[in-house]
Amino acid sequence: MGRTLAEKVYDAHVVRRVEGEPDLLYIDLHLVHEVTSPQAFDGLRMTDRKVRRPDLTIATEDHNVPTQDILLPIADPVSRTQVETLRKNCAEFGVRLHPMGDAGQGIVHVIGPQLGLTQPGMTVVCGDSHTSTHGAFGALAFGIGTSEVEHVLATQTLPQIKPKMMAITVEGALPEGVTAKDLILAVITEIGTGGGQGYIVEYRGEAIRDLSMEGRMTVCNMSIEAGAKAGLIAPDETTFAYLEGRDHAPKGEEWDTAVAYWKTLRTDDDAVFDKEVVIDATTLTPFVTWGTNPGQGAQLGAVVPSPEDFTDPIERQAAERALEYMGLTAGTPLRDIKVDTVFVGSCTNGRIEDLRAVAEVLKGRKVADGVRALIVPGSVKVKIQAEAEGLDAVFTAAGAEWREAGCSMCLAMNPDKLAPGERGASTSNRNFEGRQGKGGRTHLVSPAVAAATAVKGRLAAPADL
Ligand SMILES: CC(C)[C@H](C(=O)O)[C@@H](O)C(=O)O
Numbered sequence: 001m002g003r004t005l006a007e008k009v010y011d012a013h014v015v016r017r018v019e020g021e022p023d024l025l026y027i028d029l030h031l032v033h034e035v036t037s038p039q040a041f042d043g044l045r046m047t048d049r050k051v052r053r054p055d056l057t058i059a060t061e062d063h064n065v066p067t068q069d070i071l072l073p074i075a076d077p078v079s080r081t082q083v084e085t086l087r088k089n090c091a092e093f094g095v096r097l098h099p100m101g102d103a104g105q106g107i108v109h110v111i112g113p114q115l116g117l118t119q120p121g122m123t124v125v126c127g128d129s130h131t132s133t134h135g136a137f138g139a140l141a142f143g144i145g146t147s148e149v150e151h152v153l154a155t156q157t158l159p160q161i162k163p164k165m166m167a168i169t170v171e172g173a174l175p176e177g178v179t180a181k182d183l184i185l186a187v188i189t190e191i192g193t194g195g196g197q198g199y200i201v202e203y204r205g206e207a208i209r210d211l212s213m214e215g216r217m218t219v220c221n222m223s224i225e226a227g228a229k230a231g232l233i234a235p236d237e238t239t240f241a242y243l244e245g246r247d248h249a250p251k252g253e254e255w256d257t258a259v260a261y262w263k264t265l266r267t268d269d270d271a272v273f274d275k276e277v278v279i280d281a282t283t284l285t286p287f288v289t290w291g292t293n294p295g296q297g298a299q300l301g302a303v304v305p306s307p308e309d310f311t312d313p314i315e316r317q318a319a320e321r322a323l324e325y326m327g328l329t330a331g332t333p334l335r336d337i338k339v340d341t342v343f344v345g346s347c348t349n350g351r352i353e354d355l356r357a358v359a360e361v362l363k364g365r366k367v368a369d370g371v372r373a374l375i376v377p378g379s380v381k382v383k384i385q386a387e388a389e390g391l392d393a394v395f396t397a398a399g400a401e402w403r404e405a406g407c408s409m410c411l412a413m414n415p416d417k418l419a420p421g422e423r424g425a426s427t428s429n430r431n432f433e434g435r436q437g438k439g440g441r442t443h444l445v446s447p448a449v450a451a452a453t454a455v456k457g458r459l460a461a462p463a464d465l
């Protein structure tokens with residue numbers, strides 16, 4: 001019987017398989033950040049072990065870093081300790097680190113692909129749930145816990161039980177003005193935040209093939225928000241073109257050999273998925289969330305739903321609570337919802353293509369009075385590129401703030417936060433209660449919708465301007 005892409009990558013990395021026990025997988029790339037690594041390094045220290053493959057391990061500072069005044073010491077003591085601890089650990093264990101201010105610094109899931117470290121067919125792990133982002137390259141990439149981080153640091157392997165396989169096929173082409181973010185938000189609303197639980201999801205179909213690498217990363221990034229272990233997309237010419245010439249991509253003859261192998265990384269025609277979902281891309285429109293989980297979403301043209309719309313009692317209760325937290329009334333058109341803040345950034349939508357989409361909308365326009373708009377590049381490289389293209393000038397002329405690279409307002413672990421009761425449109429991936437600041441209210445949106453919302457002062461798409 002044929003195998004799926006994920007099975008092929010998985011099987012190629014099994015170094016030990018014994019009946020009744022988890023498989024032991026070899027890990028090709030281990031990404032590290034300041035939040036989930038301190039205890040793992042402590043564990044090594046206590047048992048007098050080394051990092052087994054420092055050359056396959058790379059660290060960056062992202063969650064706790066401020067996005068302005070980065071030359072000053074970090075004011076918050078907890079954040080400062082996290083970052084200092086990472087620096088100390090990387091120095092002691094010989095791990096390459098991209099610290100604040102370094103040209104290679106940025107959000108962990110932005111820098112891996114950008115450096116050409118993430119490649120098709122690899123196993124990629126990080127103590128971070130959005131590691132699924134790297135699946136956009138046809139890698140098997142997933143988040144791990146801190147004890148697993150220690151295991152990988154010490155052995156470069158990880159015990160795993162093979163997940164089930166799911167296919168999400170997005171047929172037809174996305175209509176004009178509908179983006180990868182709209183697509184994945186619609187998928188999660190359709191299958192639910194638990195819809196992918198226990199599965200590795202392969203995204204396929206015309207709409208997926210037509211996406212740029214940035215768009216594919218946006219889609220794979222949010223796999224975890226549907227509960228999936230990982231999400232991935234078969235590598236193709238778009239993937240190869242993105243990788244060619246990057247710092248860590250294979251060169252010369254090695255490139256040709258690599259591409260020949262990468263071309264074999266596709267699901268066989270006779271492979272069987274444990275679950276299949278088909279989505280019609282042609283019916284999609286800009287999509288936003290109204291609630292407090294990423295599956296509580298609707299088309300921008302819709303109204304805030306009523307809890308009565310949900311037949312499942314748990315969903316009904318969740319909707320009721322969400323409307324209360326979000327300060328929303330059923331029946332209100334989503335386009336009438338006013339926002340205080342717009343955040344563009346994160347590992348979901350903080351890449352150059354996302355910033356270009358925002359600049360296209362903001363060009364010659366102004367951010368609405370009373371709205372604060374924060375535009376945060378996902379990495380220093382993205383920042384440099386954006387400035388080379390003059391995007392920063394467009395942002396600041398429109399009245400938006402242009403910041404340094406980091407996770408920023410995606411989560412409330414650094415100075416960029418929503419105030420209690422403040423309402424934001426955000427290009428990030430999570431809208432849980434308090435995610436962007438205690439009492440903050442988050443609407444997840446695409447970069448284009450974020451930009452149009454900044455101009456209108458209420459949820460809007462570029463077509464509304
Ligand atoms: C801090 C980290 C462990 C966390 C994650 O695992 O995803 C963060 O990146 C997030 O997005 O919530």
Ligand code: SF4
Pocket residue numbers: 062063107108109128130346347348406407410411428429
């Ligand atoms: S940008 Fe947000 S989702 Fe991504 S790693 Fe940082 S905190 Fe997590």
